[in-house]
Amino acid sequence: MTCTVSIRAADPSTLTTPLLLVPVTAAGRLPDSLAALDAAMSGALAAVWNSGDFGGKVDESALVHGAGSIARVLLLGLGDAAKVDAGGLRRAAMAGGKRARTIGVATAAFVVPTSPVEAGRAGQALAEGLPYGAWYYGALKRPVDPPKPELASVELIVAAADPAFEAGVARGSAIAAGQALTRDLQVLPADTCTPAFLAERAGEIASRHGMALTVLDRAALEQEGMHAILAVGQGSANEPRFIVLEHRGGGSEAPVVLVGKGVTFDAGGISIKPAAGMEEMKYDMSGAAAVLGTMEAVGRLGLARNVIGLVPSAENMVSGTAYRPGDVVRSHHGKTIEVLNTDAEGRLLLADALSWARRYEPAAVVDCATLTGAVVIGLGHSASAVMGTEPGLIEALIAAGETAGERLWQLPLWDDYRELIKSDIADVKNTGGRPAGSITAGWFLREFAETLPWAHIDIAGTAYTDRERATHVKGPTGVLVRLFSEFLLARG
Ligand code: BES
Ligand code: MN
Ligand code: ZN
Numbered sequence: 322m323t324c325t326v327s328i329r330a331a332d333p334s335t336l337t338t339p340l341l342l343v344p345v346t347a348a349g350r351l352p353d354s355l356a357a358l359d360a361a362m363s364g365a366l367a368a369v370w371n372s373g374d375f376g377g378k379v380d381e382s383a384l385v386h387g388a389g390s391i392a393r394v395l396l397l398g399l400g401d402a403a404k405v406d407a408g409g410l411r412r413a414a415m416a417g418g419k420r421a422r423t424i425g426v427a428t429a430a431f432v433v434p435t436s437p438v439e440a441g442r443a444g445q446a447l448a449e450g451l452p453y454g455a456w457y458y459g460a461l462k463r464p465v466d467p468p469k470p471e472l473a474s475v476e477l478i479v480a481a482a483d484p485a486f487e488a489g490v491a492r493g494s495a496i497a498a499g500q501a502l503t504r505d506l507q508v509l510p511a512d513t514c515t516p517a518f519l520a521e522r523a524g525e526i527a528s529r530h531g532m533a534l535t536v537l538d539r540a541a542l543e544q545e546g547m548h549a550i551l552a553v554g555q556g557s558a559n560e561p562r563f564i565v566l567e568h569r570g571g572g573s574e575a576p577v578v579l580v581g582k583g584v585t586f587d588a589g590g591i592s593i594k595p596a597a598g599m600e601e602m603k604y605d606m607s608g609a610a611a612v613l614g615t616m617e618a619v620g621r622l623g624l625a626r627n628v629i630g631l632v633p634s635a636e637n638m639v640s641g642t643a644y645r646p647g648d649v650v651r652s653h654h655g656k657t658i659e660v661l662n663t664d665a666e667g668r669l670l671l672a673d674a675l676s677w678a679r680r681y682e683p684a685a686v687v688d689c690a691t692l693t694g695a696v697v698i699g700l701g702h703s704a705s706a707v708m709g710t711e712p713g714l715i716e717a718l719i720a721a722g723e724t725a726g727e728r729l730w731q732l733p734l735w736d737d738y739r740e741l742i743k744s745d746i747a748d749v750k751n752t753g754g755r756p757a758g759s760i761t762a763g764w765f766l767r768e769f770a771e772t773l774p775w776a777h778i779d780i781a782g783t784a785y786t787d788r789e790r791a792t793h794v795k796g797p798t799g800v801l802v803r804l805f806s807e808f809l810l811a812r813g
Contacts, residue, residue: 323452326448326452326477326490326494327490328444328482329477330478336430338428339392340426340428341391341430342397342414343396343397344431346377346401347376347377347398347402351370358391361390362385362389365386375398377396377400380791382395384420384424405436407443410436410447411446411450414447414450415791418453418475419794421455422457425469427470427472431447431475432478433486441486443486448477448491449500450792452497454792455472457471458796495618499614499616499621500802502610502617503615504797506606510603511586511602514606516585516635517560520536526616526620530617530620532620533565533567534566535565535567536562538562539560547653548651550674552650554635555643556640557635561636563673564609565677567629568616568620568629570619570627571625571626574626575681576683576684577685577686579631580689581612582692583606584670585606586602586636588638589663591639591644591645604691605637607797608691608780611689612631615628618802618805619806624809629681631678634670645663646661646663652669653672654676658744659745660751661750667692668766672768672769679773685774687775687808689778689779689801691780692759692777694758695755696781703783705728705729707730707732707776708732708734708776709770709777710773710775710776711775711776718804727800727803727804738761741753741754741764742768748768785797
């Protein structure tokens, strides 16, 4: 269940609510705008302010209990008034949503602050942020007694109705639903989230939004010659799938194709990974989840564009039927791949999907994947890496990322790096060794994207987090749903 966000024009001091979220900019004393609310709270807000416990700094918050119809006020710091932007509003909304969820209220109200942010952008940021902060996965735990309610809805309290703000909230809500879908898929363990399971979830998205769905199973993959996907999946009892979701909202225009790596568990195969931290590899389908969540957002937005989601999905396991180092695989494209390391499996899946994408004569192809450990070394958890063949496309993705608060940093695909994936016996080999590991992975993909207007995003460092934040719980981040949505919306 995603928390729904609605709008109400009201004076905050007159509300009846279990929790009122009040974002405020940094100031030395209680802002005048909060005087009526402070009176309704019997002066408790001024008291917190005067105590010095709270001053409105970014990520600062203070919970104040009331005796009247407002049971609690949570003050949320927005920082310096001159620097408040849509990202700051989103961040405060996330922090508020998270606290509302941990306190255990089913509903809350959020006072929309006056800010220089354009109304549509503000509404969108708040509608994205509140459900994002409230997201939590508890389905596999025993329910607590008495059960804590989920945060089901939040009212945005505004001074007066504004159509631009309303349109922004509608956009943000669609994107938030996509993000929640992505995180729900990411968090599921690999015993549940198999390639077939992803295909079923894609089927639900398709029927909700009238999209076309094609799922290739093992036999169909054989028929189509998608031997790279088959090779990765051949060691697992959970057979591979290739999922194709088509949203046709743009008539005869060339589509945007989004491709997401869907490795439901990456044990590394015969080139097995170390035991420590291997459980994190349930997240190796985060690219697939981002694409499916974006398709959900696209459906809800009713986007007047053609968007195609491709998800090559397999489980990379160790068994007597698993593919081996040294094997040579004939890809869908026709190029042969020498497998030097079975743990470089994501690029094999993506190679077949990129080759498949050619049939659409797409305007742009963007793939995303938890592809390399090297990107975590290079950029940490603060940005995803982007690279590709089309400068304008990369620029548009970077700009969408800035707007979305999901940063990208470009890595070069210079010809020098091509040397590193030359194979002695096949057309290409699947690893270039440790140096420039994220770039050689990108170059491998380029061999299959060829002349397509293509970009690749490596989200190995951004798809999940092992640290609890003010804005979100530890675990899946749903990264790229906001970025892809902004990217698609900006195309007009
Ligand atoms: N799924 C991993 C990459 C990964 C690492 C994702 C850390 C998230 C966090 C990928 O399939 C992989 O194993 N890559 C190898 C490639 C190497 C064998 C060339 C890597 O990065 O070590
Ligand atoms: Mn791997
Ligand atoms: Zn992997």
